[in-house]
Amino acid sequence: MAQLFSPAADTWMRLFLVGSLSLMAGGTVGIIGFARSTYMTSTDIRPQQPVPFSHRHHAGELGIDCRYCHNNVEQGPQAGLPSTETCMTCHSQIWTNAAMLEPVRQSLAHHMPIEWTRVAKLPDYVYFRHDIHIAKGVGCESCHGRIDKMALTYRAKPFTMEFCLDCHRDPAPRLRPPEHITDMAWTPPVDARAKGEAIAAHEKIRFGELTHCSVCHR
Amino acid sequence: MSDRNDILPTRQTMAGIADQLTGIPLHFPAERRWVIAMAFASALLLLLMISMTELFTRGVGIWGINIPVNWAFAIHNYVWWLGIGHAGTLISALLLLTGSEWRNSLNRFAETMTLFAVVCAGIYPILHLGRPWYVYWMFPYPATMGVWPQFRSPLEWDIWAVLTYLTVSLVFWYTGLIPDLAAARDRATKRGWQIFFGITSLGWRGAAIHWLRWSQAYRVTAALAVPLVVSVHSEVSLLFASGQIPGWHSTIFPPYFVLGAAFSGFAVVAIIAVALRSWFGLRNLVTDDHLDVLGKVLLATGLMTGYGYVFEVFDALYSGEAHEMRTLLDRVAGVYAWTYWGAVLFNFVPLQALWWRGVRRSGWALLLISISVAVGMWLERDMILVTSLYRDFLVSSWSKFTPTFWDWSTYLGTIGLFLVPFLIAIRIIPMISIFETKELLHEEKEKGHHG
C-alpha cells in the first residue's frame, strides 16, 4: 500500500489545527474586546452638528457654567438642551452675523427647533436621572469627560452597564463636594475615599442598594 | 464446543467481518432504500426548518403554550430526546465496564443515536426561548453589562449538563471510531474515500502503544460517562423538581427520570438494531441473541420505571398534601387522564410479552413493543409537564393546553433532524464496531479452543 498523504500534509494539518484553535480563542477575545471598542460604544466619534458648537470655547475658555444652558439638570431626569432663546441671549449681542450661527437665527425666526445630534444617549430601558446624581455629588465630568476641552462634543466614556456599575458599586471615591459638581478640572483629593464617604454619609446614599436592578431598569 | 453460549457465530472470520462492515460505507449495499429513507427524513427536516423560520419570525406564541402551561412540547420533547440518548451511553460505557460482550455489535450505532438524539434535544432549549438570539447570555463571559449567569437555576445547570454530555458523547464516540476509520481507510480503493478516512482516522496505525493508551483513555472515559448519564437526567428532572408545582416537587424525580430515560433509550436502540440488521443483512453480527438480551434489558428498565409510577402515587398519598393529591387525582381522572393511561398502556402492557423468549428473539415483536415504549414514554413526559402545569395551586389560574400545528411540526421536524445525520452516518462510517467485534470473535474462538 502506498502512502496516502505526502509528508507535507502533516505540516498542513498541524497548521490547520493550530490555526483554527487560535482563531477560536482569538475570536472570543476579539468579540469581547470589540464590544468595548470605541466603535461599539460610539466614543470618540464627533457627530456632525447643525451648528459647530464648541464646548471648549463656551465652557472652557469663556467659563460659562454647565447649568446656564443645561438648566434642567438639577430638577429633572434630563439635563435639557438649551432653547434657541438661551443661545440668543448672548448671540443677539455678539456674533450677530456669524454665518455659522445661521441655523440658530433660522430657528428663532421660523420657530423650528435646532436639530442637534444627541451625543450622550442611553438605551430606552435605562432610566437615568441627572438630578439625583447632581444632588448626591456626582460631577458632570465623571460621565461626560472633559467637555471643556472638546471642540466638537463627543461621548467621552463608554456608556455601558459596566461603566455605570463601576461607580454604583463603589461611589465613595468618585463623589465630590457640591461646589465642584460642574468643575471640570476637579481631581480627587488624596483621601478621596474618606472624603467621599463623608459626602455619602451626609447625603444618606444607600450603599449596597445602588446595584439592584430596579434602580435603573423598570 | 459449538453449542456454547456464543453471542457471535464463530464460523465467520475476522477478514470477513472487516470486509462486510467496511463494505457498508465503501460499497453501499442498499442505495434505493437509503434514498427513500433519506427523502422521507429530509422532508421532515425541511418541516423543521419551516417551523423554525416561523418560530423565529413570529415568536413562541405559534405554539399552544400559555400561562400557566408555558412549557409544553418543547420541554417535553427535549426530555424525551435526551432520555433516548442515554441508552447509547449506557450501552457503550456501562456495558463496556461490566464486560458485557453483547454490546459490541450494538454500541456504535447506539452511540451514534445518542449523539444525534442529544442534538435534537439540545436545540429545544434554544427554540423554546422567547428571545433565542440572546442564548449566549447563559454563558459566563465578561459582558459589558457586568451581569453573569445565575448558577442556582436548574436551567443554567441544564445547559452545562447537556453541553458536557454532548461533548463527552462526541469524544467517546469518535475515540471508539478511530480504529475502525483506519480499517476503512485501509480497505478503501477510491481516492476520495481514502482521503476521507485517511484524515478522519488521524493516521491511526494500531501500534501496541497506541492501543495501550487508547484503551486507558477509552475505558476511563467510559467510567466517567456512566455517572454523567445519571447526572444529566437527574439534572433534567430537577428542572421540574426544583419548582414547587404539585406533581413536580418530589425527590423520586431523579431516579425516576434516569430509569425512564434508559427505558425509552433501549427501546429506540432495539428499533434501530432490528431495522439495521434487516436492512444491511447483519444477522451474523446482530443475532437473535442480541435481541434477546435487549429484550431482557428493556423489560428490566421498564419494570423499574413502573416502580417509579407506583412510587409517585405512594409519594403523593403519603405526603398527605392536598395539592399533590389533587394533582394525582387529576392525572388519573382529569382532562388529560388519557396521557397518564396512555403512558401506562403503551409503556407497560405490550412490555409484558417480553417475558417470553420467543417474543424477545423475534425482530418484529421487539420492534413493535419498542415503538410502543417510545410512544408511551413520550406520553409520560407530556403527562408530567402538562398535568402539573395546567392546574397548579390557585384555581383561578387553571387553564388548558392544546398543541398547535407548529407544536407537532417542530416535533416531527426533529425526527428529521435525527434521521438525516443518522442516515448519512450509516453511509460513511462503520455502523458496527469492527475491531471490537473482531476482538470478541477472537476471544470466543480462543475460548472455543480451550473449552
Add this chain to the structure above:
Amino acid sequence: MKRDARPYRDQVAPRQGGQWSGVEELSDDPAFQAFVDAEYPAAQQFSPTARREFLKLMGASFALAGLAGCEKSPFVAALPYVDQPDDATIGIPRIYATATVFDGYAQPVLATTYSGRPTKLDGNPDHPVTQGRSDVFMQSAVLGLYDPDRAQAPTRRGEPVSWKDVVAAIGVLREGWTKDGGEGLRLLVGPITSPTLLRQFDALLKQFPKARVHLHAPTGGSAQQSLVTAAYGKPLDLHYALEQCDVIVSLDGDLLGPGLDQVRNARGWATSRHRVADRPGNRLFMAESVPSATGAMAGNRLIADASRMPVLAEALAKALGVSGAAAGELTDRERDWIGRAADACGRARGKSLVVAGAVGGEAAAICAAQINDALGNAGQTLKFTDPIAGPAGAATLAELISDIDAGKVHSVIVIDCNPAYSVPGELNAAGALQRVRTSLHVGLQRDETGVLCEWQLALAHALESWSDARAVDGTATIIQPVIAPFYDVRTIHQILAMLLGEINPASDAAVRETWQAAFGDAFSTRWKQALHDGFVQGAAAFVDARPSSAAVTAPPTQGAVDIVFRPDPTVWDGQFANVGWLQELPKPLTTVTWSNVVAIAPDLAKRIPIASGDHVEVRIGKRSVTGPVWIMPGQAGNTVALYLGYGRTRAGRVGDGRGYDAYQVRPADQPWLAKGSLRKVDGTETLAVTQLHHRMEGFDFVREVNPGDVAKPTLSEQASFYPNWASSENAWGMVIDLDACIGCNACVAACTAENNVPVVGADQVKVGREMHWLRIARYYDGSIEEPRSFFQPVPCMHCEDAPCEMGCPVHATTHSPEGLNQMVYNRCIGTRTCSSYCPYKVRRFNFFDYRAPAESPTQAAHNPEVTVRSRGVMEKCTYCVQRIEAAHVTADKDSRPLRDGEVVTACQQACPTKAIVFGDIKDPNSEVARLKRDGRHYVLLEELGTRPRTTYLARWRDDGSGSGQE
C-alpha cells in the same frame, strides 16, 4: 402632588403656538412623514403647526417602543425647545385637574401628562364624590383619546370637508331655520350636565323657538327618571349615603356595580363597612335575579326572578308595617330573607336604606320610597336633589321618530349619541334618520349614526376640550384641555357656537362666558382656583320629597322567561367598544372578555340543555337576537340577562363585529325587564374567558371569619432554611382586604394604563395569554344554583423566598433590598422558568410582539416611565417600581426618609373601596403594617414557605351579629 394653579393654556400653550410640546426626540425623516400622510390622510390638512405637533407626538411615541439588547447605540436627533416655558421640567410629569365625561356626567380626574400628552387619569382626591377613587371607565378614558378610529376631520357624505365648509353650510341652514323659527329642526342629545352646553341649548332654542330637543339615554336618564317620578311624583335625583348605613337592602339594585354611581356608592359602603375593626360595620341584604357585585358582597343574598321584585318589595313594606302594602305569595326562602331584612331594618331606623333596581319597575320603586320614608331614612341615608342632568323637559326619542314618520322633521342634529345603534330595534331609528332631509352628527367617531348623517362633525375628546360638567352630586368641574387636539376637530361648545351663528369660535370662549356669569367680579381668581382644584365648590342642594301613594301597575306577564337588560360592565352602552383596554378587561362576574353573553341560570341550562358558548335565540315579541350563552351560577332560574353595548358595526377596528346587539330586542316601553323566550340554535363559540375554573375545590384561598372568631393577631415570621437578607430602610408590602374588594376591576384598568400592559386580542385571551399583571380571581363556594361569590385580586406576591427567581438562568429576575421581586425585561431571554415555578401564576409572557403597531396613536398613551416590553420577555407586577423610585429621588434630594403614603401603587390609587393598601411594612406606624397585625390577616398559600409580601385580610361572614356602630 404638584398641580398648577395657572390655566393650562397660559402655561403650556403660548400664543405663538408651535412649541408647547417639548418632545425632545422625534423622528423627522421624510419617510416617517410620508407614512403618517398615508396612514392619516387628515393629518395633511392640519395647519402647519398642528401638523408639526402631531409628528412630534408620533415621534415621541416611537422612541418609547424600543427594547434592545447589545446593539450599537445609534446617534439620534435631539430637539430642544425654541423658547422654553418657564416652569417646564423636561421628563417630569405634569398633573392637571380636569374631568372626563361619562354619560353626560363629569368624572373628575387628575391627568398625568408627559411632554404634553396625557398618559394616565386618576380620581381627583379633593373632589367630594370620588375622593381620588376611580372606575374602569375613568381609567380607560385616556385610550379613547388616542383611538385610531376617531373621526379626524369633518365629513360630508363620507368625504372630508373643511370647517369652513361646515360653517358655510350651517349658515345656509340657519337661514332656513330662522325663517320658520326652527320648525322641523330637532336636536337629539344624551344626558347633559354641562352648564355651558345647557346654556347654549337654551340660546339655540331662543333663536329657533319651534325647534325641539329630544333625549336619548340608553342606560338611564329618562327611563330611570320615570321610576323616580312615579315614586315621588316629581323628577328627582336620588343620592344614597351608604357611608351612614347600618343596613342596606337592595332589590336588584346593583349599588356597587358599574355605572355613574359606582365610585360614590362603593366608597360609601366601604366606609361604613370598615368603620370598626372587630366586626363588619354594616349588613348588606340583596335580592337579585342576575348576579352582581352587590350580590357578591351581600352577606344575605336572595335569588329571585326579576319579576318577583315588586312582590318582594311589597312584602318587605308589609313586614315593616308600611301602610297600604298588600301581601303577595312568598316562598319559604323569600319569607325568611324578608324576615331577616325587615328585622335588621327595623333595628336601624334612620340608618338603613332600601333600594329598588330598575327591573322592579314603578311598583318596587314606590314601595322602596315608602319604606325609606317610614323608616326615617329619607333625608338621612337617602337624599334628594332636583335632576342634575338636562336638558329639562326634553322629549323622547320615540317621539322624535314618530314625528319623523309623520313628516314633521326636516333637520336633525345628533349630538354625541348614537341612535342608529343604541336604540330599541323596533323603533328603527336608523331608517328614520335616513328619511330626514338634513342630518348632522356631532361625535367622536363616524359611527353607525355618523355614516347615516349627511354631515359628520368630528368632535374633540374631553381631554382636548374646554368644557364643563357636573359630577353625580352636582359639583361642577371646569374641563381644561390637557393636550392640543391632534386631529382637525372642534369642541362641542365650538360646534354649538357655530350653530348659534359664530364663524370661528374660540375653544374656551363659551366656557369662560358661562363661568364669567357665575363667578362675577372674582372671575379671574375663582377661575384659576377652579382649574387648579378641578372642581367648583358646591354640590346640588338637597330638597325634600314625599313618596307618592300611587297604585301599582302589574308587571308584564307574557312569555316564558324574564329578560333583563343590563349595560355591559366594560363597554357600557357601546360607547367604549373601541377601547381595547376595556374590551380586554374581564367582566367582573363572568371573566368573559371581548364579547357579551346571554346569561342564564344553571337550572335553565340543564332544562334546555345547553353549555356555555352555545348559541341561543332570545325572542321578545316579534324580534329576536342570537348570542352565546353563559351559565351564570347563582342566577335566578327563570331570568335571562342580556348585556347591551355589543354587536357594533361602526365602532372601529377594535369593537366591530363582537358579541350580539341586545338593543335589537329591547322593547321601547320596557327597557329593563321584558318577558320573552329563548331556544337553542345551531352554533357555538369559544368565549375569551380569563378564568376557566371558579370553585375553590376545598382550598381556603379566600378565607372568611365570623366576627366572634377573630383571633388575636399572630405575627409569626415564616420559618425559612435560608439566612435572612439584610433589608434596606424600606420594606414594601401590600395588604388586600377581601372584605372590601367588590371585583370592579378598576385596579386592573389602572395597572394596564400605568404599566403599559398590552392588549392582546380575543384570540390570544382564548388560549390563555391575557397580559394583566393583576387578576381578580373570582371563586364560588356552595352549590352552583346558590353559590357564594368571592373576589380576590392577585398581583405579584413579591415573595421573599421567591421560587421564580431561583429558576432564572440569567439573573433577569432578582430581589431588591426593599423586598421587590424585580423583573428586568431587557435581560430576559424568555425561558419562562420563573412562570413555571410561580405558585401564584402571576407572571405574564409576551408570546408574540404585543406592542401596539408603531403607527398606532395608542403608542402615545404609553407611560414613558415604564419600558414597553418586546416579544419573548416575561413581565409582571412590579409594585409600580417607577413610582417607588421617583419617590425615592424626591425624598433623597431632600435627604429625608420616605413618608407613609408617599408611594401609592396604581391599583391602590384606583380602588374605590380602599381594599388595597401598600406601604412600608418596616414602619410600625404605617397603614400596611397596621393591617398586617389585623386579626383577619392571612397569607395565600402560606404552606409553601415563599413568604409573600402581598397578603390578605379575610372576609367577614355575616352571622347577623355585626351591624353598625352600636
Add this chain to the structure above:
Amino acid sequence: MAERAYGMLGEFESSEALLAAARQARAAGYRELDAFTPFPVEGLARILKIQRPTISLVGLISAFAGGGTALLMQVFVNYDYPLNVGGRPVYALSAFAVVTFELTILFSAVAMVVAMLWQNGLPRLNHPIFAAARFHLASKDRFILCVKSEDPMFDEQETAVFLAGAGAASVERVPP
C-alpha cells in the same frame, strides 16, 4: 547505496503467533520493536516492555482542574455581582454542585482523549509504515511485528531471516 530502511515487518496470522515472535525477538536482544494489530492484544505490552501510560493520571488532574474551575467560576460571578436570588445564600454551594460535577467530567474526558492523541503523536497522516505493502492487513486480520532500524541489532538481512524464523507469514522491508 539505498537509504537506511525504517524497519522490517513480519506478518503473523494470529495474535498468539505475534506474541510468540515478540517474545523470541526480545530474547534475541531486539529492543526497538513495535507491533501492529487489528485489536488490542493482551500481553503484548508486557512482552514489548512498554510502560504503563499516564492517560488516567492526566484525567485525574484535569478532573480536579475542571471541578476547581467550575467552583471558582461560580463563586466568582456571585462575588463579582452578588444579587439576592429568591432569598438563597450568595454562595449556595449545594446549587453549585451540578455544574461543578459536569465540568469535572468534561475536563477529564476531553483531556484524556487529547492526551491520548498527543502522546500517540496523532494526527499523523504520513508515516513510513504506511508505505509497507502489507501493512493494511494489520487493520484486517493480520498481526504485524516491526523491528525498527534504530535497533542496534538491526540488519536488513539478519532481521528478515529472524522474522521468517519466528514464524512470519511474510517479511517486508519498510522503506524510510
